[in-house]
Amino acid sequence: MDIGKNSTLRNFHQAKWDEEVIFELSNPGERGLVVPGVEAGIEEIAGDGISSIPEIMRRKEPPALPEISQMRVLKHFLRISQQNLGADLNVDIGQGTCTMKYSPKINEVLASSKKASDIHPCQDASTVQGALRIMYELDLFLREISGLDRFSLQPSSGSHAILAMASLVRKYHETRGEGDKRDEIITTIFSHPSDAAAAAVKGFKIVTIYYDETGLPDIQSLKKAVSDRTAALFITNPEDTGIYNPRIAEFTELIHRAGGLCGYDQANANGILGITRAKEAGFDMCFFNLHKTFSTPHGCGGPASGALGVTKALVDYLPVPIVEFDGKKYSLNWDLPQTIGKTRSFYGVFPAILKAYAWIMSLGGEGLKEVARVAVLNNNYLLKKITAIKGATSPFKAGKRRIEQVRYSWEELTKETGVDTHEFALRMADFGFHLWSSHHPFLVPQPFTVEPTESYSKEELDEYLDGLRHVAEEARRDPETVKSAPHRSVVHKIDESTFDDPAKWAITWRAYIKKHGPPARRRERRTTS
Amino acid sequence: MGKKPFIHPYIPNSVPEVQKKMLEEIGAKDIEELYEDIPPELRLKRDLNLPEPLLSELELKRHVEEILNKNISCGERVSFLGGGCGRHYVPAICDEITHRSEFLTAYAGEPYEDAGRFQVLFEYESLMAEILDFDVVNVPTFDWGQAASTSVRMAGRITGRKKVLVADTVSPDRLAIIKNYCHPVMSVALVGHQADTGLLDMGDLKAKLSPETAAVYFENPSYLGFIETQGEAISAVARAGGALSLAGVDPLSLGVLKPPSQYGVDIACGDIQGLGNHMYFGGTLGGFIATRDEERFVMEYPSRLFGIAGTSVEGEWGFGDVAYSRTSFDGREKGKEFVGTAAALHGIAAAVYLSLMGPQGLRDLGRHILQKARYAALKLSGLNGVKIRFRSVPFKEFVVDFSGTGKRVAEINERLLEAGLFGGIDLTKEFPELRGCALYSFTEMTAKSDVDKLTETLRSILG
Numbered sequence: 006m007d008i009g010k011n012s013t014l015r016n017f018h019q020a021k022w023d024e025e026v027i028f029e030l031s032n033p034g035e036r037g038l039v040v041p042g043v044e045a046g047i048e049e050i051a052g053d054g055i056s057s058i059p060e061i062m063r064r065k066e067p068p069a070l071p072e073i074s075q076m077r078v079l080k081h082f083l084r085i086s087q088q089n090l091g092a093d094l095n096v097d098i099g100q101g102t103c104t105m106k107y108s109p110k111i112n113e114v115l116a117s118s119k120k121a122s123d124i125h126p127c128q129d130a131s132t133v134q135g136a137l138r139i140m141y142e143l144d145l146f147l148r149e150i151s152g153l154d155r156f157s158l159q160p161s162s163g164s165h166a167i168l169a170m171a172s173l174v175r176k177y178h179e180t181r182g183e184g185d186k187r188d189e190i191i192t193t194i195f196s197h198p199s200d201a202a203a204a205a206v207k208g209f210k211i212v213t214i215y216y217d218e219t220g221l222p223d224i225q226s227l228k229k230a231v232s233d234r235t236a237a238l239f240i241t242n243p244e245d246t247g248i249y250n251p252r253i254a255e256f257t258e259l260i261h262r263a264g265g266l267c268g269y270d271q272a273n274a275n276g277i278l279g280i281t282r283a284k285e286a287g288f289d290m291c292f293f294n295l296h297k298t299f300s301t302p303h304g305c306g307g308p309a310s311g312a313l314g315v316t317k318a319l320v321d322y323l324p325v326p327i328v329e330f331d332g333k334k335y336s337l338n339w340d341l342p343q344t345i346g347k348t349r350s351f352y353g354v355f356p357a358i359l360k361a362y363a364w365i366m367s368l369g370g371e372g373l374k375e376v377a378r379v380a381v382l383n384n385n386y387l388l389k390k391i392t393a394i395k396g397a398t399s400p401f402k403a404g405k406r407r408i409e410q411v412r413y414s415w416e417e418l419t420k421e422t423g424v425d426t427h428e429f430a431l432r433m434a435d436f437g438f439h440l441w442s443s444h445h446p447f448l449v450p451q452p453f454t455v456e457p458t459e460s461y462s463k464e465e466l467d468e469y470l471d472g473l474r475h476v477a478e479e480a481r482r483d484p485e486t487v488k489s490a491p492h493r494s495v496v497h498k499i500d501e502s503t504f505d506d507p508a509k510w511a512i513t514w515r516a517y518i519k520k521h522g523p524p525a526r527r528r529e530r531r532t533t534s
Numbered sequence: 535m536g537k538k539p540f541i542h543p544y545i546p547n548s549v550p551e552v553q554k555k556m557l558e559e560i561g562a563k564d565i566e567e568l569y570e571d572i573p574p575e576l577r578l579k580r581d582l583n584l585p586e587p588l589l590s591e592l593e594l595k596r597h598v599e600e601i602l603n604k605n606i607s608c609g610e611r612v613s614f615l616g617g618g619c620g621r622h623y624v625p626a627i628c629d630e631i632t633h634r635s636e637f638l639t640a641y642a643g644e645p646y647e648d649a650g651r652f653q654v655l656f657e658y659e660s661l662m663a664e665i666l667d668f669d670v671v672n673v674p675t676f677d678w679g680q681a682a683s684t685s686v687r688m689a690g691r692i693t694g695r696k697k698v699l700v701a702d703t704v705s706p707d708r709l710a711i712i713k714n715y716c717h718p719v720m721s722v723a724l725v726g727h728q729a730d731t732g733l734l735d736m737g738d739l740k741a742k743l744s745p746e747t748a749a750v751y752f753e754n755p756s757y758l759g760f761i762e763t764q765g766e767a768i769s770a771v772a773r774a775g776g777a778l779s780l781a782g783v784d785p786l787s788l789g790v791l792k793p794p795s796q797y798g799v800d801i802a803c804g805d806i807q808g809l810g811n812h813m814y815f816g817g818t819l820g821g822f823i824a825t826r827d828e829e830r831f832v833m834e835y836p837s838r839l840f841g842i843a844g845t846s847v848e849g850e851w852g853f854g855d856v857a858y859s860r861t862s863f864d865g866r867e868k869g870k871e872f873v874g875t876a877a878a879l880h881g882i883a884a885a886v887y888l889s890l891m892g893p894q895g896l897r898d899l900g901r902h903i904l905q906k907a908r909y910a911a912l913k914l915s916g917l918n919g920v921k922i923r924f925r926s927v928p929f930k931e932f933v934v935d936f937s938g939t940g941k942r943v944a945e946i947n948e949r950l951l952e953a954g955l956f957g958g959i960d961l962t963k964e965f966p967e968l969r970g971c972a973l974y975s976f977t978e979m980t981a982k983s984d985v986d987k988l989t990e991t992l993r994s995i996l997g
Contacts, residue, residue, distance in 0.1 A: 019647060023850070024653075026653070026656075026657065026660075026842070026851060027657045027660075027661070027885075027889055028660065035892075036892060036894065036895070037889060037890035037891065037892055037895065038625050038890040038891055038892075038895050039895070039898075040891075040895050040898040040899045040902055040978060041902065041978065042898070042902065043902055043905045043906060043909070043982070044981065044982040044983075046982065047905055047906070047909045047982055048905060050909055050912055051905045051906075051908035051909040051912060052905070052908065053901065053905070054790075054900075054901045054902070054903075054904030054905035054908060055790055055900075055901055055904065057904060057908055057927050058761065058790060058791065058904070058927060059761065059763045059927060061763055061766070061792075062761050062762075062763050062765070062791055062792050062797075063790070063791070063792060064788065064789065064790055064791055064792050064793065064897075065792075067789070067893035067894075067896075067897055068664040068665040068667070068788060068789065068793075068893050068896060069664045069893070070661060070664050070665065070888055070889070070891065070892050070893050070896065071661075071889060071892065072892045072893065072894070073889060073890075073892070075627065075890065078627060078886065078889045078890050079627050079630065079631075081889070082627070082631045082654065082882075082885075082886055082889075083631070083634070085650045085653050085654050086631065086634040086636040086637050086650055086654075087636060087650070088649045088650035088653070089636040089637060089640050089643075089647075089648050089649065089650030089651050090636065090640060090643055090647045090648060091634075091635045091636040091637065091638060091639035091640040092639040092640065092641070093635035093636075093638075093639045094635060094636065094639075097641075100641055100642055100643070103641050103642060105641060106544075107544050108638070108639055109544060111591045111594060111595060113633065113638070114595070115595065115598045115599065115602070116814075118599070118602050119607045119609055119610075120599075120602040120603060120605045120607055121602055121605070121814060121815075122607075122812035122813065122814050123607035123608050123609045123621075123812060123813060124605050124606075124607055124608065124813065124814070124815045125608055125613055125615040125619055125621065125813055125815070125816070125956065126619055126813075126815050126816030127615045127617060127619075127959050128606075128608075128613075128615065128956055129947070129948075129951055129956070131951075132605065132606040132611075132951070132956070133605050133606075133815065134604040134605070135601045135602045135603065135604035135605040136602075136605055136815050138601055138604065139598075139601060139602075146584055149582055149583050149584055150582065150584075161676035161677070161680075161876065161877070162676065162874050162875045162876060163874060163875065164872050164873070164874030164875070165676060165680075165874075167872075168715075168872070172714050172717075175717070175718070184718075197874075198862045198863055198865075198866045198869070198872075199862060199872045199873075199874050201862075201866040201867040202862030202865075202866055202867050202869055202871065202872035202873075203862075203871075203872040204867070205867035205872075206687075206715070206719075206871050206872060207717075207718075207719075208717075208718045208719045211866075211867040213866075248571065249569075249571040249572050251571050251572065251573050251576075253576070254573075254575070254576060277572075278582075279578060279581070279582045280569060280572065280577065280578060281572050281576045281577055281578060282578055285575070285576050285577075285578070286576055294875075296875065300544075302638045302639045303639065303640065303641035303642075303875070304632075304637070304638055304639075304640075304878055304879030304882075305637050305640050305641065305648075305651040305654075305655070305878040305879055305882065306641065306642065306651070306673070306838075306875050306876065306878035306879075307674070307676075307875045307876040307877045307878045307879060307880075308817070308818065308820075308876075308877050308879060308880065309874075309875040309876065345714050346710035346711070346713060346714045347679065347707055347710035347711045347714065348711060348714065349676055349677055349679060349680070349711065349819070350618050350619075350677050350678065350679050350705070350707040350708065350711070350816060350819055351618075351619065351707070351815070351816025351817070351819075352815065352816060352817075353817060354817045354818075355814045355815040355816065355817030355818075356814050356817050356818065357817070358817070359598075362598070363594060363598050365584065366585060366587070366588050366594060366597060366598070367542075367544070367587060367588055367589065367591075367594050368542060368544070368587050369584050369585060369586050369587030369588075370581050370582030370583065370584040370587075371540050371581065371582075371587065372540060372542050372545075372587045372589075373582060373584070374581070374582065375540050375542060375545055375548055376544075376545060378565045379545050379547045379548055379553075381565065381568045381569065382547060382553060382556055382557070382560075382565050382568065383547060383556075385560050385562070385568050386556045386559060386560055388560075389559060389560050389561070390559075405570075405571070406562075406567070406568045406569075406570055406571065408568075408569075408571075430644065431644065431646055434644065434646045434647035437647070438647075439643045439644070439647060439648075441642065444863065445863060445864050445865070445866070459544070459545045459547070459548075460544065460545070460546070461546065461547075462546035462547060462552075463546075463547060463552055463555070463556060465546075491646050491647070494646045494647050494649075495646060495647065495649035495650070496645070496646055496649050496845050496847075496850055496851070496852045497845045497846045497847045497850060497852075498845055498846040499645060499646075499843055499844075499845050499852030499853070499854055500843050500844045500845060500846070500852065501843065501854055502843075503841070503843050504841055504843065504854055504855060504856045504857065504858070505856075505857055505858075505859070507827075507829040507832065510832075510841050510856045510857065511841050511842050511843075512656075512659055512669070512670045512671070512827070512832070512839045512840070512841050512856050513656075513659050513660040513663035513669055513670065513671060514656075514657075514660035514663070514842070515660065515663055515664065515669055516663075516669040516670070516827050517842050519669070519827075525849075
């Protein structure tokens, strides 16, 4: 691999174990874990248990789970874990919109306490005062950060919070006798796909506003879209482009004047903590992804948490229960007259709530603002450097500042070299980096989205930039190397041809065997190739 | 003199000299200039009013632990609480793997540099498929409530019908989730149960099933704990009416109980919390959905479905998204419902758990739980005025009827708490006809001595 002398790029190679699928490791009779039998004296009274099951409901054939001894199970999953890049290991700034930041280890230690992990949601409130206090105080913190009046910690992700917002919107208009009439939710094309999709689940028609030449949602289109059918506006700001919409208060005012509600998708609020808030921009609702801005780890795609805040007028609609404090005791309040009911069993993703609480306590108000300022500093530093790479551009608002992320384009590079953004990203993997493109549809041609957050040093940002520069230059010099990448990652080009073919796709191991026959053992596979 | 710089261990570039250098490169005089797009009237002109930061890890640890110490964990007492959040043994290797930085802190990389998460979640799907005896399982969603809700909406799309019949012994939490998720696109009606057994009232089902019915949803074991023996008949009635049969099941029961596919169920769902995940105040739920491998089902899943494939190198496994175009990631509001971050890490725990348990472990566990619950039922039913409410066979939970004791459940639970026992969930509010009843849960974590202590304490409370 030809890495330039002045480059900070690593001579990287990802772990590659050529590991089997777990079922291939099975040896009949091996045990990974022994379940204890019942204590003496039980069987005499209660019998063998199994024969108490009515015949019609007894399982006849044991499930065909693999049989593997303990250390081999451990080794298998450790090896697979090594075939995954976590944010702890890479400069994870190429996963734009996802706010990949440091998830402090102390918060994992705190959450590992039995005082957190071994409590049941139906315990008497007197025995979970600590958990309730953490929920209540996180609510207070988020109120201050957003300016809104009350938070529910029940939604289990950002998309889930959007569903909860859409549910609130529907209930709000129904209680005012306008449930049938107000059947449209307006969103923007640069807002997350779930702003449209989760709202549609609640039966709303989705009206999508496109952007004007500055990349901002077109206010003229909004004016045309607003009517007495408008139930709500769900919008992000800044959107995926990282451009802050300075007319946002006009947007919310337009909706309010038409009788609609305004929901602020603040899944990612990392660039504006302590800088600007939902309240001042005129929003009735907002939500924060605790696994993004508030540092709780992403877990390969959850657990997550979408803390949902509302103004006073909407508190009664929140999912139940919410936590109350009377000055002495914390308790659960199930009595919200207009509640939408429940969006999740029990109260929320407690480990995420606890870790977000600890993160805010570590930073305080001044620290949160510093998080935002540095995230924006890092982003504008990258903006300057990336747009200096030949072939990369930042569509819209050339030369202007961005907030926490930028959606860039490789369009010029693709035209020049034939290397597209997907191929580019796979070559980045050879250096231990992710690079993500964009949500669909790809409005910015050959998109890539970078969000540095506050967690990475200037040296690390420079290293990532060297990665981008290297691959861009390589695309000109040796496009085949880029197009055939990855070369130093876990696997080679995946044959995706089966994934859309019902006769061939295999979503489980048993389906694979049914459709393609039992695979040869690894060693045999190799000797036949 | 300016303000003292705020240097935080989590923020490398909080160092003023570094900031200065970066600003020079950017060509800005200060960070404030980078916020030029935010109008002054929208700027927060004061500091956030939050507690002083606890910059030292030690202080932070002390502070949070002091709060957590106000909790009393189930391990410090004896708990009989279940109802959808189960206290089960978590094997050491589950924690080992879910704490790995590579899994814990990853998110959404490609199936190349993030091959691991695709493989482990494919394995999760595959292991779940074996216990459920279905060929398709999704990457986990939020919880059972969401999985049940999506199963209903999938059935609505598959059948083109808009009504769902739900067994009225369903968990009230789940019912509330399903109702909210369906409204106003689909409507939910309840089907009654037999008073003595708790089993679904087949007459009521037949009476309520109509050409508008998309699906019948029941749970097995039910929220009230008993094994529903009429699965085959329920599915047959649904099928005859052109509706789908949906069942929520406890995966931990499937070492001993018949899997739902074998009694005619079209879509199964449930929760994976008990498979290697600690309880966390109900915060570690994860929902699964499973079906046959038929295009009309697969194309209605909103979730990610990870599939296995080959690569350009012979003998190498690769993984990726099956039928991605279904998802809202691809089609926004035209996708099936919505997809996003959910509960992947809990799925990883479940994969490790099922790999360790194997067929024998799962069967032994089912047997243990059945015996424990049966032992407890026999002991408790010997108490004065106490009855086991339903005649049906329980799996791990059952309804204890205290209405004949002259004491309210709340009162009994208060006295139990004083004795160091967390009594069962009070069903008085959740089910009006179960006034004076409580839902008790018994698992492999419940010692015989715990059951004996419960029995003796209740004896002294009830007199």
